[in-house]
Amino acid sequence: MVYISRQEHFNAAHKLHNPNWSEERNREVFGPCANANWHGHNYDLIVTVKGRPDPETGFVIDLKQLSTVIRTHVVDEVDHKNLNLDVPFMQGQLASTENLVIAFWKILQPEIERISAAKLHSIKLYETPRNFVEYFGEE
Numbered sequence: 001m002v003y004i005s006r007q008e009h010f011n012a013a014h015k016l017h018n019p020n021w022s023e024e025r026n027r028e029v030f031g032p033c034a035n036a037n038w039h040g041h042n043y044d045l046i047v048t049v050k051g052r053p054d055p056e057t058g059f060v061i062d063l064k065q066l067s068t069v070i071r072t073h074v075v076d077e078v079d080h081k082n083l084n085l086d087v088p089f090m091q092g093q094l095a096s097t098e099n100l101v102i103a104f105w106k107i108l109q110p111e112i113e114r115i116s117a118a119k120l121h122s123i124k125l126y127e128t129p130r131n132f133v134e135y136f137g138e139e
Helices: 023-034 063-078 097-115
Strands: 002-014 039-051 119-126 132-135
Touching: 002 063, 039 063, 039 097, 063 097, 097 119, 097 132
Parallel strands: none
Antiparallel strands: 002 039, 039 119, 119 132
């Protein structure tokens, strides 16, 4: 089995806020991430697929096609957007990195299967250089 990854980048704003809680409770749990005026991140997204190299191309997946799928279906939907307000697939849920990476999986998995025999293995999303989430599709 060969694992191959593609990295993309986007910028987005969000606020961590549970509408069922008081402002005090939100500040207590989420700290500065509950800022009423939002805050932003420079996200790095790494999508890893797995499979066997095609005997005719030597590729597990055409990385140009993988990049196009990631950019078209994810990056273009979130780049320079407010995740809480501007992104339909994030409506009704907290805009945490954990929820974001699960949403990305649900979007990318069928698109990758449409273009390749490779399988989505993991999605790693860096919110900061020191904070990241990795998801393998288990729920």
